[in-house]
Amino acid sequence: xxxxxxxxxxxxxxxxxxxxxxxxxxxxxxxxxxxxxxxxxxxxxxxxxxxxxxxxxxxxxxxxxxxxxxxxxxxxxxxxxxxxxxxxxxxxxxxxxxxxxxxxxxxxxxxxxxxxxxxxxxxxxxxxxxxxxxxxxxxxxxxxxxxxxxxxxxxxxxxxxxxxxxxxxxxxxxxxxxxxxxxxxxxxxxxxxxxxxxxxxxxxxxxxxxxxxxxxxxxxxxxxxxxxxxxxxxxxxxxxxxxxxxxxxxxxxxxxxxxxxxxxxxxxxxxxxxxxxxxxxxxxxxxxxxxxxxxxxxxxxxxxxxxxxxxxxxxxxxxx
Amino acid sequence: xxxxxxxxxxxxxxxxxxxxxxxxxxxxxxxxxxxxxxxxxxxxxxxxxxxxxxxxxxxxxxxxxxxxxxxxxxxxxxxxxxxxxxxxxxxxxxxxxxxxxxxxxxxxxxxxxxxxxxxxxxxxxxxxxxxxxxxxxxxxxxxxxxxxxxxxxxxxxxxxxxxxxxxxxxxxxxxxxxxxxxxxxxxxxxxxxxxxxxxxxxxxxxxxxxxxxxxxxxxxxxxxxxxxxxxxxxxxxxxxxxxxxxxxxxxxxxxxxxxxxxxxxxxxxxxxxxxxxxxxxxxxxxxxxxxxxxxxxxxxxxxxxxxxxxxxxxxxxxxx
Numbered sequence: 001x002x003x004x005x006x007x008x009x010x011x012x013x014x015x016x017x018x019x020x021x022x023x024x025x026x027x028x029x030x031x032x033x034x035x036x037x038x039x040x041x042x043x044x045x046x047x048x049x050x051x052x053x054x055x056x057x058x059x060x061x062x063x064x065x066x067x068x069x070x071x072x073x074x075x076x077x078x079x080x081x082x083x084x085x086x087x088x089x090x091x092x093x094x095x096x097x098x099x100x101x102x103x104x105x106x107x108x109x110x111x112x113x114x115x116x117x118x119x120x121x122x123x124x125x126x127x128x129x130x131x132x133x134x135x136x137x138x139x140x141x142x143x144x145x146x147x148x149x150x151x152x153x154x155x156x157x158x159x160x161x162x163x164x165x166x167x168x169x170x171x172x173x174x175x176x177x178x179x180x181x182x183x184x185x186x187x188x189x190x191x192x193x194x195x196x197x198x199x200x201x202x203x204x205x206x207x208x209x210x211x212x213x214x215x216x217x218x219x220x221x222x223x224x225x226x227x228x229x230x231x232x233x234x235x236x237x238x239x240x241x242x243x244x245x246x247x248x249x250x251x252x253x254x255x256x257x258x259x260x261x262x263x264x265x266x267x268x269x270x271x272x273x274x275x276x277x278x279x280x281x282x283x284x285x286x287x288x289x290x291x292x293x294x295x296x297x298x299x300x301x302x303x304x305x306x307x308x309x310x311x312x313x314x315x316x317x318x319x320x
Numbered sequence: 321x322x323x324x325x326x327x328x329x330x331x332x333x334x335x336x337x338x339x340x341x342x343x344x345x346x347x348x349x350x351x352x353x354x355x356x357x358x359x360x361x362x363x364x365x366x367x368x369x370x371x372x373x374x375x376x377x378x379x380x381x382x383x384x385x386x387x388x389x390x391x392x393x394x395x396x397x398x399x400x401x402x403x404x405x406x407x408x409x410x411x412x413x414x415x416x417x418x419x420x421x422x423x424x425x426x427x428x429x430x431x432x433x434x435x436x437x438x439x440x441x442x443x444x445x446x447x448x449x450x451x452x453x454x455x456x457x458x459x460x461x462x463x464x465x466x467x468x469x470x471x472x473x474x475x476x477x478x479x480x481x482x483x484x485x486x487x488x489x490x491x492x493x494x495x496x497x498x499x500x501x502x503x504x505x506x507x508x509x510x511x512x513x514x515x516x517x518x519x520x521x522x523x524x525x526x527x528x529x530x531x532x533x534x535x536x537x538x539x540x541x542x543x544x545x546x547x548x549x550x551x552x553x554x555x556x557x558x559x560x561x562x563x564x565x566x567x568x569x570x571x572x573x574x575x576x577x578x579x580x581x582x583x584x585x586x587x588x589x590x591x592x593x594x595x596x597x598x599x600x601x602x603x604x605x606x607x608x609x610x611x612x613x614x615x616x617x618x619x620x621x622x623x624x625x626x627x628x629x630x631x632x633x634x635x636x637x638x639x640x
Contacts, residue, residue, distance in 0.1 A: 034621050041619035129620075254614065261620065262610045266601050268624040273593055276632065281586050290582045294574065299361035300449075300581065301354050304588040312596065312632045 008039040014077065014138045016108045023113050026130050037130060040137035047079075047136045048245060049260075051161025052146040058167045059193045063228040064146055068104050070234045076142050079135030081128055082114035083147040083157055111135065126267035128157050129260060160260040162253050163188045163244060168207065170199035184214060188221055189240055195225035195233065276311055285310070328359040334397065334458045336428045343433050346450050357450060360457035367399075367456045368565060369580075371481025372466040378487045379513045383548040384466055388424050390554045396462050399455030401448055402434035403467040403477055431455065446587035448477050449580060479506055480580040482573050483564060485557075487511045488527065490519035504534060508541050509560055515545035515553065596631055605630070 007025075010018025022040075026033045052067075054060040068078055104110040113131045128145060135143045145161050158164055166187040190211075192204055204223060211220050222240050226233030280286055289303040298306075327345075330338025342360075346353045372387075374380040388398055424430040433451045448465060455463045465481050478484055486507040510531075512524055524543060531540050542560050546553030565573075600606055609623040618626075 038619045038621055042616055044616065258610050258614050261613045262601075262606070265606070265609060265613065265620050265623055265627075266597070268620055269600065269627050270597055272624050272628045273597060273631070276628070277586070277590055277593060280589065281582075286582070286585070289585060290578050293581045293585065294578050296362055296364070299358045300585050300588055301358055303585055304592050307585075307589050308592045308596070311593070 005039075007036060008043075008137075011040060011134060011138050012043055014109075014140075016111060019079075019111050019134060019138050022134050023131065026134065027113075027115070027127075037133055040133055044133060044136040045139050047132075047140050047143045048163070048241075049132060049143045049145060049161045050241065051158035051164040052144055052167065053148070053158045053165070054167030054191075054193070055169075056148055058169045059228045060146065060148070060167050063167060063191065063193055063226060063234075064144065065104070066226075066228050066231050066234040067144075067237065068110055069231075070238045071142055072104070072107065072110065074238070077109045077138075077140045078111070078142050078144065079131070079138065079140035080110070080112040080144045080146065081131045081135075082112060083124070083128070083145065111138070111140070124157055125160070125260070125263040126271070128160070129264035129267075132260075159186055160256065160263060162256055163241060163248070165189045165191055165241075167191045167193050168203065169194045170197050170203045184210070188244055189237075190221055190223045191237060192223055192225045193228050196227045196230075200225070280307055280311055325359075327356060328363075328457075331360060331454060331458050332363055334429075336431060339399075339431050339454060339458050342454050343451065346454065347433075347435070347447075357453055360453055364453060364456040365459050365461075367452075367460050367463045368483070368561075369452060369463045369465060369481045370561065371478035371484040372464055372487065373468070373478045373485070374487030374511075374513070375489075376468055378489045379548045380466065380468070380487050383487060383511065383513055383546060383554075384464065385424070386546075386548050386551050386554040387464070387557065388430060389551075390558045391462055392424070392427065392430065394558070397429045397458075397460045398431070398462050398464065399451070399458065399460035400430070400432040400464045400466065401451045401455075402432060403444070403448070403465065431458070431460070444477055445480070445580070445583040446591065448480070449584035449587075452580075480576065480583060482576055483508045483561060483568070485509045485511055485561075487513050488523060489514045490517050490523045504530070508564055509557075510541055510543045511557060512543055512545045513548050516547045516550075520545070600627055600631055 007018055007022060011022050022036060024030075025036060052060065052064060054063075064080075068080075071078055115127055115131075132143055132145075145158060147158050164187050166184075166189075168190060169192070190207060192200060192207070194200065204225070207223060208220070222244070224233060224237045224240050226237060228234070286307065289298070289307065292298045293300050293303055327338055327342060331342050342356060344350075345356060372380065372384060374383075384400075388400075391398055435447055435451075452463055452465075465478060467478050484507050486504075486509075488510060489512070510527060512520060512527070514520065524545070527543060528540070542564070544553060544557045544560050546557060548554070606627065609618070609627065612618045613620050613623055
């Protein structure tokens with residue numbers, strides 16, 4: 001059992017060591033993790049959650065690196081959740097490692113948590129939400145949630161950010177990919193990276209035409225051109241982010257936060273109910289039901305109803 | 321609402337049309353599906369469930385086709401559950417279609433249900449168990465559960481059969497694959513298909529050496545050599561199956577059935593609890609919790625505990 005009060009204090013004062021300890025505690029679902037999160041909860045700050053997604057090869061890592069540099073120049077404290085679609089076996093550290101090797105790795109005010117999309121006991125929303133909670137308590141001003149935007153789960157996670165950035169590049173056929181993922185409708189800012197390569201203007205025109213067609217009377221999201229490898233356009237991008245945040249209705253931001261909370265609450269409730277099922281399956285009453293089913297004394301559906309009734313004290317309405 | 325009594329009668333008399341209707345009713349989770357399964361349950365027969373798995377390219381489809389022919393010559397009625405690792409979007413019909421096109425497609429005593437490993441609301445064990453229930457009620461003597469043996473889920477399903485056949489082929493590096501999947505330990509019969517190709521003897525020797533090493537004092541499972549494309553060895557295989565069934569302890573077969581029942585019961589219970597969660601998430605109380613969390617009046621873990629308590633009438637012991 002770690003010293004929770006000490007750890008809560010350490011996180012609240014933004015100590016990298018405490019943040020790291022808190023994240024690993026939560027990630028490994030160790031004893032005291034829930035107590036820690038409860039302890040941090042009332043102290044959450046008012047961070048801005050930025051979702052960033054882009055196809056592989058869009059230069060996302062480099063852009064994120066530049067973005068961090070620009071935000072750090074403005075003395076913003078940063079937490080990063082790097083959602084990686086890799087297998088649950090590798091732990092999904094590819095993306096995180098890549099970033100960790102970069103120039104911000106020694107900056108105590110930049111903290112990166114990388115995680116795989118799969119293999120989360122309680123679901124990706126819960127894992128993301130918990131990392132965000134720790135970062136908020138630690139006083140991070142900006143929390144980046146970045147995903148490659150390939151799988152459905154990652155896309156869903158990005159949707160729960162306060163502002164969503166979608167990275168496009170010329171000549172990669174991104175327009176179609178974006179349409180597929182349903183991201184276009186929810187992007188707040190488009191970043192046209194590698195804007196110095198041929199076809200950049202063409203894709204910009206295409207994109208704007210698409211947006212005008214698709215969004216009709218709504219405000220068009222800004223399109224910011226960048227050349228991340230040279231740091232060009234990053235300042236404009238940060239400006240666009242802060243402008244948009246200022247312009248966004250409070251109600252709009254609140255609605256997104258509530259969606260994140262609802263998803264997280266659902267994950268947590270589900271995990272707790274799973275615990276109930278697992279305990280139920282292990283107990284001797286369950287074995288007795290298996291025996292009765294085997295001997296055709298009861299059918300499995302009636303047995304399941306009885307188990308649920310025993311767990312919940314309620315009869316389920318018969319429905320299927 | 322279908323005429324359930326009529327449908328139960330139809331299935332019990334083995335009418336292909338009724339079986340098809342029953343399977344689609346259950347598969348689509350239509351109204352009355354659970355009632356139907358309850359109605360069929362007391363009438364289950366004493367089928368032999370054969371699990372068959374083999375790597376892609378092992379000639380499994382051809383072997384299954386030959387096996388069906390041999391079993392039909394012995395007037396056995398057959399039901400097949402073809403578990404296909406394809407995506408949930410295609411519905412997983414690839415394997416089933418391939419078999420359907422074969423010579424037994426017009427035989428009223430051969431019925432094939434193919435299904436994808438993913439996208440089952442209540443889990444693969446439940447879907448497999450339900451298909452087995454229908455086949456048993458319809459008086460099938462042999463129920464084949466066949467999988468490509470690639471993913472973890474399919475391997476698990478095959479483990480729940482009464483007897484497990486593993487197909488190997490020379491020169492495909494199968495030995496290593498089999499070891500990986502943990503199938504070797506649970507195979508009851510090994511089928512060495514394509515036994516007329518070079519290397520067949522070598523793999524037979526390797527396999528037997530491996531088995532002697534791995535199983536030590538236990539009875540070695542028989543190794544049957546086949547050339548499925550020419551129908552060679554199929555008679556011996558069927559003989560080996562019936563010999564083994566006669567030799568198997570009743571307690572041993574019962575233990576496997578109980579494992580299948582336990583898994584299925586777990587799936588069904590889980591599905592019913594899921595229904596509870598979904599209803600809980602939709603109701604206004606859940607919305608109120610989201611609001612309270614947003615306003616920092618309660619943390620999500622305490623909220624989840626309260627929701628679970630409300631669902632179950634029980635306080636969960638605090639544990640994480």
